[in-house]
Amino acid sequence: MTLQITEVCVNCWACVDVCPNEAIYADRPHLLIDDAKCTECLGDHAEPQCAAICPIECAIVGELGDPLNPPGSLTGIPPATLAELGLLAAGGR
Amino acid sequence: MELPVISNAPAEKSGGCSASGCGSAPEALAHLPEDIRRKVQDHPCYSEEAHHHFARMHVAVAPACNIQCHYCNRKYDCANESRPGVVSELLDPEQAVRKVLAVAAAIPQMSVLGIAGPGDALANPRRTFATFRALAEKAPDLKLCLSTNGLMLPQYVDEIARHNIDHVTITINCLDAEIGARIYPWIYWQNCRLRGVEAARILIGQQQKGLEMLAARGILVKVNSVLIPGVNDAHLPEVSRTVKAKGAFLHNVMPLIAEAGHGTWYGLTGQRSPSAAELQALQDACAGDMAMMRHCRQCRADAVGLLGEDRGAEFTLDRIDAMDIDYAAAMARREEVRAALLGRLAAARTPAVTEAVTAAARPVLMAVAAKNGVVGEHFGHAREFLVYEASPAGVRFIGHRQAARYCGGADRCGDGDAAPESILERTIAALAGCEAVLCAKVGIEPWGRLEAAGIAPNGEHALEPIEDAVRAVYAEMAAAGKLAQAAAERKVA
Numbered sequence: 001m002t003l004q005i006t007e008v009c010v011n012c013w014a015c016v017d018v019c020p021n022e023a024i025y026a027d028r029p030h031l032l033i034d035d036a037k038c039t040e041c042l043g044d045h046a047e048p049q050c051a052a053i054c055p056i057e058c059a060i061v062g063e064l065g066d067p068l069n070p071p072g073s074l075t076g077i078p079p080a081t082l083a084e085l086g087l088l089a090a091g092g093r
Numbered sequence: 094m095e096l097p098v099i100s101n102a103p104a105e106k107s108g109g110c111s112a113s114g115c116g117s118a119p120e121a122l123a124h125l126p127e128d129i130r131r132k133v134q135d136h137p138c139y140s141e142e143a144h145h146h147f148a149r150m151h152v153a154v155a156p157a158c159n160i161q162c163h164y165c166n167r168k169y170d171c172a173n174e175s176r177p178g179v180v181s182e183l184l185d186p187e188q189a190v191r192k193v194l195a196v197a198a199a200i201p202q203m204s205v206l207g208i209a210g211p212g213d214a215l216a217n218p219r220r221t222f223a224t225f226r227a228l229a230e231k232a233p234d235l236k237l238c239l240s241t242n243g244l245m246l247p248q249y250v251d252e253i254a255r256h257n258i259d260h261v262t263i264t265i266n267c268l269d270a271e272i273g274a275r276i277y278p279w280i281y282w283q284n285c286r287l288r289g290v291e292a293a294r295i296l297i298g299q300q301q302k303g304l305e306m307l308a309a310r311g312i313l314v315k316v317n318s319v320l321i322p323g324v325n326d327a328h329l330p331e332v333s334r335t336v337k338a339k340g341a342f343l344h345n346v347m348p349l350i351a352e353a354g355h356g357t358w359y360g361l362t363g364q365r366s367p368s369a370a371e372l373q374a375l376q377d378a379c380a381g382d383m384a385m386m387r388h389c390r391q392c393r394a395d396a397v398g399l400l401g402e403d404r405g406a407e408f409t410l411d412r413i414d415a416m417d418i419d420y421a422a423a424m425a426r427r428e429e430v431r432a433a434l435l436g437r438l439a440a441a442r443t444p445a446v447t448e449a450v451t452a453a454a455r456p457v458l459m460a461v462a463a464k465n466g467v468v469g470e471h472f473g474h475a476r477e478f479l480v481y482e483a484s485p486a487g488v489r490f491i492g493h494r495q496a497a498r499y500c501g502g503a504d505r506c507g508d509g510d511a512a513p514e515s516i517l518e519r520t521i522a523a524l525a526g527c528e529a530v531l532c533a534k535v536g537i538e539p540w541g542r543l544e545a546a547g548i549a550p551n552g553e554h555a556l557e558p559i560e561d562a563v564r565a566v567y568a569e570m571a572a573a574g575k576l577a578q579a580a581a582e583r584k585v586a
Contacts, residue, residue: 012156012167013156085353
């Protein structure tokens with residue numbers, strides 16, 4: 001049970017500082033989550049902290065590649081508009 | 094770390110323009126107690142007068158942010174961008190300290206080091222305070238300042254005081270949570286992402302509490318507000334009154350920057366930016382309540398140099414590693430330069446008296462292509478113009494206008510071949526409302542176009558101190574009978 005970071009990550013480090021398990025580490029081209037350490041914050045917080053602070057839609061995904069912050073959920077910009085502008089993230093890995 | 098990120102807080106500090114005294118500077122801060130004036134006299138972001146001479150830099154050690162603003166897109170990364178929050182190279186505290194010491198050795202006019210992002214300084218407390226701690230030890234002459242959205246401010250006020258940070262900028266766009274909900278889609282608060290009016294109420298409460306706590310400790314607070322037409326424009330005079338009452342010493346109202354190409358919510362939903370005239374009107378409306386800042390250049394979170402210029406590219410990490418620096422000598426040199434500049438500024442303060450102009454004459458806006466405090470730039474080379482208002486009361490600095498501003502979005506990014514024609518058109522449009530443009534030289538083509546647009550080109554005062562030149566042109570207009578006409582009639586006449 002672990003979360004993953006996708007290629008739309010902008011390396012802002014916000015998740016690194018709030019992860020209770022110190023599971024997130026710097027890598028290229030973007031930060032990664034250590035499978036062995038991630039608990040999805042179960043027992044620590046009501047919601048996974050990386051996903052609670054991440055500003056980028058679709059950057060944090062679950063095991064099946066499902067985005068915790070789907071398109072439009074953070075910026076309020078409708079997915080259709082994002083798609084039109086070619087700004088829509090792929091979603092999965 | 095190598096982060097191309099973007100930020101939230103509309104920057105506050107900014108970059109180098111070009112005049113010697115932006116008119117109103119000394120008067121704008123004249124009501125302040127002597128000890129505060131002494132503190133800001135060499136701070137380019139706080140003193141209009143100082144910003145022509147003293148340099149600042151921002152180090153990008155704070156990438157994370159804990160709120161989202163509708164004018165910010167964290168994904169944006171572009172070398173041609175100059176918006177707040179955009180950086181090319183993220184630094185860790187150790188790299189930041191090396192960079193600061195190298196810049197302060199190369200630019201002895203440097204007086205201020207700020208942390209303004211690219212995220213929020215206080216959303217990255219370890220990196221921010223580690224940088225300040227090392228610099229307080231290694232370059233104790235530099236003034237330290239930070240800028241924040243205020244969410245975590247109350248929690249860190251004591252630490253700010255402990256690090257001898259004597260200037261803090263808080264971005265406060267509203268006091269009303271309903272308005273806040275139209276500016277901030279979410280905040281990260283106590284391990285949860287909160288949205289809507291509830292989130293805005295918490296953010297606003299933290300900002301106000303932080304402001305009061307800083308003021309109680311004698312730390313100077315400047316408030317930044319982003320003017321968003323139709324959202325908070327009517328509300329900002331109240332913001333100005335309130336933050337003044339709580340102890341802020343300066344209010345900086347900045348124009349929203351919103352273009353679809355930036356990928357921000359405002360940019361994509363058609364929210365417009367204010368015109369220069371709207372910005373000026375609002376700054377004037379707030380000016381009755383407190384000192385307004387008009388020289389902000391909304392600079393990047395890694396800006397280096399005078400406000401309005403950015404020498405960041407000279408100080409990349411590889412270049413710094415190749416430099417051989419005598420830190421002690423550099424600090425001594427800074428002290429000499431500082432003393433000389435302050436002496437020159439004190440000597441140059443002249444009363445603004447306009448002779449030969451009747452009291453009934455109307456005020457006139459003039460644009461100046463300035464360099465180092467004089468009318469020193471060629472029209473076609475000017476990246477920005479300083480705008481002054483001349484009136485029977487004297488000459489005052491109003492603001493600056495960009496010649497060819499931010500990049501136009503991905504499709505035009507990096508394209509240096511924009512038609513000169515359209516650049517000239519944009520520049521002339523940016524000078525709307527001005528009746529003259531003073532510069533060292535003007536080419537024939539722009540000369541004709543300027544005249545046709547009702548803006549008189551003037552190269553007669555090349556290399557004269559700005560205010561003297563503006564005053565002289567105003568007197569010439571008076572002598573020619575042009576000041577009796579209403580501004581609206583002048584084009585037809």
